[in-house]
Amino acid sequence: MNNNRPQTVYDLLLAAARPAPQVTAIRFVVDLDEVELSYSQTYEQLLSKLHKSVDMMRKLSGKSRPVVSLLLPNIPQAQVLLWAAETAGIANPLNPLLNDEALFQLMSKAQTDLVFALGPMYGNELWEKAIRVSSRLPNNPLCISVFSPAGEMHYDSEVHLYQNVHLAGDEAPAPSDIAAYYHTGGTTGTPKLACHTHANQTAAALAVMKSLQLSAKDIAINGLPIFHVAGAIVNSLAILGAGGQLVLPTVAGFRNPEVIRRHWRLIQDLGVTISSGIPTSMASMLDVPLEGADISSLRFLLSGGAPVPMKLHELALEKAERQLYQAYGMTECSGVIGLPNLAKTVVWGSVGHIAPPVEVRIDSGEICIRSPMVFPGYLGLDSPVTQDGWLKTGDLGYVDESGNLFITGRAKDLIIRSGHNIDPALIEGCLEQHPAVGMAAAVGMPDEYAGELPVAYVQLRAGAEISSEELLAYVMTHIAERPACPKKVIILEALPVTAVGKVYKPKLREDITDLLLEELFTRRIGPIGIKSRHTDSGRLVVDLWDIPLSEAEWCRNQLKRLNLQLEKLVFR
Template identity: 50%
Template structure:
């Protein structure tokens, strides 16, 4: 892959890929799975032409490359062309289209959006309607394009037609980006309140894409499935740019991606049909795949199963080996590192429990450690993929020497494999004793019935927090909460970490990209704590509670009570709030 050494911008990556790949397939779009598989294909030459056309279309509404182009689109061929085209001549801003109108308005206004490309009106998802509602709140907005589905009112131009009127030739030198130009704003952190928009330069994204290509063992023409959304770095810089840099064939599985249940239920049929070499995704998606029987499907084409976005449960490591015969490769990264810190290295056997191998271009420092392998501390990262900060006045997680404060706890072994032990902010503090949730989760995941596990702190008036555990079971196994709690108690090495309560759920709450959403679990734990306290004082009342997390990260619980008891319960709720450092409100049942 000598062509990778000359790449300094995303546009150069697409140009070089087209020069090498030519008429070979760059993108296969899976249009339908049932009753029969149907697809369309885009060559590397055609992809470059689409990127050039999309860049010119976006640029026609902008004064210079500081203009912002926002995308509210699924991961489809049009989105690939628009995203890389926008980055080539402006600043792209891929946004999660499932966000509320309020969150979308905040993100787009903060970004300074001038042009929007959004999925047109359709009966399945209301992206177009939300965009129309948000548009009047965007003072810099100049144009909105519908994509795939045209605007039936004809008031908004249709991208699929307008782009064909643009020149497909190479971009003028004056428009082309430089390595340190901002390529994109990616939203991260909370999606309510003040949005955090991470600034990605071309150097950041190219480093990630080329590292993925260099070490994955991806040969030209290998089919790589990418069912992740492009507003997430795993879908865009890692899976998309990484596959294109390696001259692979990127399979985009329907408009729904991995959120389409048919993609998961037919995963092995797709491996056989397309001879997929690389599969994987967020651990929750991979876990769902492993529940699907392989049957008589020929999956011998698989070279690698990879997962990232959150640590992989030990039970899933074993499941992938059992189902595919392959070890699972993990990768670890953040939006602030354009997607990758560690990489899945095909030349190195993955180490059980490690989140991946650290490539030479990346520096890792374990804060507080004396430099010996195995010492745990906060992970600091430095390298060309590390971003320069957030848009606006948001405080930067970088120190004066360019080290990124990750917020993750972990350690390195002597071979350069990185291990995560938890999140600094996820620590459960029980009577002054710091408990790493991973200790509880790893213990629970040893039980054969457990698919996923997540430990959080439950507010407690005496101890501050008590560890509680939420689990999702494998579809073919059963265990009750008491048995699982006893299983953990027998094995956990840190007695204070033994969960005081185990809750079995049909499915753990996850984010739009499939990560376990711990704020939801913390809110559930807070609900439980408040109700337990109030029911001791009001055993005969019908009480219910709803918990959430405020924009500032505070836990808030709203208790619903009968009108006649409102005053008494409100006073008790205030006392509970003080003891547990929560926000608790009593309201009348409707």
Template identity: 35%
Template sequence: MQAFTTLADIEALEQRPLAEVAPHRTPYELIRATAARFPEREAFTFLPDAELDTPPQRITYRELLAHIHRAANAFRALGVHEPDTVAMLAPNTPEAHAVLWGAQLAGRVCPINFLLQPDHIAALLQASGAKVLVALGPNAELAVWPTALAVQALHAAVLVPITMDEAVPGTPSLQDLLAAQPDTLTFVPDLNPDRAVALFHTGGTTGAPKLAQHTAGNEAHTAWFAHAFYDMDETAVEINGFPLFHVAGAFVYGLALLAIGARQVLPTLSGMRNTGFVQRYWQFCERERVTHLACVPTVLASLLGVPVNANIEGVRAAFTGGSPLPAELAQRFETATGIPVRNILGMTECAGLVSIEPLLGPRTPGSAGLRLPYTEVHAVPWRDGETQLDERCAAGETGVLVLRGPHMSPGYLDAKRNAGLFEHGWIVTGDLGHLDDAGRIHITGRAKDVIIRGSHNIDPGLVEDAFMAHPAVLQCAVVAEPDAYAGEVPVAFVVLRPGAGLDADALLREVAPQVYERPACPKRVVLVDALPLTAIGKVFKPTLRLRAIEIRLNEIAQALAPERAVRVQASDDGGRQRALITLGGVADEDLSEQLREALAAIAVPVEIRFG
């Protein structure tokens, strides 16, 4: 397959049948074919720590395939069949890959964020019907095992440790189970591409379990076509510091390389959270002859703070996704490193990929690139509170992005959760954006992130762009603050660059003239040391929305009771925000009534307490 440059390249490929272009329609078949072509090529280079003189663990494709076979056999021996689930609490290591792909052969896999609370993890195990839980064993770097023990107390499952620093007495490890199995399959796997082989949780870190199903065909489709955008072949080497419970680590930057025989450098148990590794990032790039970087915007921003103290001429590209890519950040990174930046748009519900900016094409500010082959992506009007799936926006006209194709999930495990996203054979992404004349997809925000000031819709992404263009700003996120008169107003949370001598008011004065329209200008700027991030470094806006509520309600309460201590706690109850205001001192019904009157037009339910 030739590398893509324009939409015309994709459309030309689509003149051939999909079965001819992509003959391997499951992850296992992709990996098996690669192992047959390149048995002794390196699949993984695992860095045990962040020291440059520590020898890495190197795994060939022949060894990887054998480990996958052994894992599948071991899970089948534990009673796992096609309807059953193997859950996994583990970082991105070679052993975890054996679990990820082996479990899909025996039954299905459910990788879970080990940073979640034990009760949330247990709920995911319960929802998935997990029979087996594979978890990282005791070690000095990443404390997953105590969480696994707490989870097992809440949900009965066979607990299998991945041995690292020390064994778990009386409990066979994953390595023990693999060693007891042959390196060829002991059963005939069901390789139907329409079979659901994985469950990936999505929707943040709170609330009821939300598990997106992946078929084998979903995962294989995204993985097989990605390399033509990346301009990769088997000689490519990529740093993949993303967790396997996220589609970026598993597919966008994971299976996509396994499908073509390329090599992944896996940086320690902590991945990109290992500060020692980040400080030596460029030296590891030189040592391992890295050609491609797997990033999110916050990783790009972090790397800008690391001096380039190595020869990185072999690094051809930095791909980034997970959240919108500020054009100013991309330009700064390219100028500082000489490495081209390209953007990716992905979703858990379509095995990680919607579109990619081709490396051989230009970087277009605001663009998330071109759709995958054999898929459809359109911008459709949003009217009367609904997407108009039978209509199409003109080129350049903003609408809600919808998509469908072989990468589209069959839906959530709990079908009641499908409404609003899976509609009439389409995924309604909730992203606001448009397609330009060249077919490039542009994301300008999230439909749910739209700030409605009076009757005026404000796109927070465009406001963030204005702040990111200021030389003192390192990061910015704009969210809605409740307002008694306008309903909502924008508020900007900003991380300044080190040494920037600017206060919030001065920054707002300087940026305000650059905001795309007057109603979109934030009411306030809040300077923070760091923005809340998800496990892969994506800004987690729900936390900022709660903080904005707390700031505004605190102002209102303090104005009415200046002599009292005021504490405001905002919370999210299944997507609905609410707040508790606690006023110091004895109860005062008159004050309580005044406060309720002042808050009457604020669209946030509030409880008032004294004490």
């Protein structure tokens, strides 16, 4: 340690447990109907299982620093295994929704030594997926079942057989050691592996602890997954590092609609002080009536992962009488860039306050950061970090005179209409001010003359009724920048989201391209097969089938005029 500040994740957890080892570290709500019977784990028990898990990982792998892949929901075992894997060697938490090929590529790149996966459960095929993928790897790593027993070894039944020994010297990790490989990217293609050092993650957790003024009195609900930095570091490690209590609401977390429906009651029953979630989850929570729940323990609400619509700030004050703060980060900086400034009133529209040790500069409109949280680079690839420590985020934005950071869009999400750059946030922000709209997302639709035309997709608030035409008329009267007015407003029951709840715009681009081509081709040649999709490199391509041979050249020409690439063509 340096100046009594922890420098590794292991040091941070040791320091947190030292003052009160018998207090509850993790509470797992197994059954929402029996919250009072929730499973709890003290800090002493957490460290004991962590030590035994470290011993288990090293002995089973035969390595002093094994790479451990985790295919687990956010349950107590996952928390222990994540921090144990970082202490023993390198943790590799993976998104269970990735397909077999993506998981195989990631584990191959990580050179996985052990796999811990959720055992068989009704409606869940994760264990079978783990077995299939591990069997393809050259070293055929052992798969260890967690929670539900399966396979050669069941973690829950056998971890007690290993040694609970405090680690010191070379047995313990160093600040510069790689702690984890976190994958970045969507649910298609093969994401990259971002390398986190212990120093990165510990600095991030300490920054969150300071910003949120966390203490051992805090009880925080975390329904996010461990493969996401917000779920693992911001909403888990920081709470545990402060000696607080981490509440895990069922195996499915915030993907369980009953957790959302009973959110306010959980706050009352468990004395929760901080509740957080990505904007889509927060919107659903705020749509649920309090029904008399006593939420006096709640200090504030916290959101991040995407810009928070102004409407959510209003709802937080109206429904819960609490401020909704926002945090901003990315995988490449351990989840921390901008954080709440509790000493000031929430600045609506800001994604967080910039404070030391984080530095921000704006380069041609793009947000660039430098801090101890910035990662060294991607595994096996050239580092995007400059020699003097700066990282481009890909987000567009600015910092005001008070240090509040604002995001105005993504560099790659800009809609370019006849050379005119349109920020999707302009359209989305306008629509989200309408009382019927819960969430909005704007994307570009291919156009022969303009290159792209803006279109908007919306998800209505619970119980709201309105037509696309009414929303289009609303936008036309509220957006002064005429080229930014969308050509269409399409209402969906739910916007497509990633596993962590971010709106997944590639799916919307595919959808609007399919709609455009279906309308264009049907007028001339009748019903045909059309499927737009993104390749692993992110390029939008089109597959066509059931095409009359006589119309093949016309179809090719139409796609060329729309600047779309034909990937596959099948004739009738």
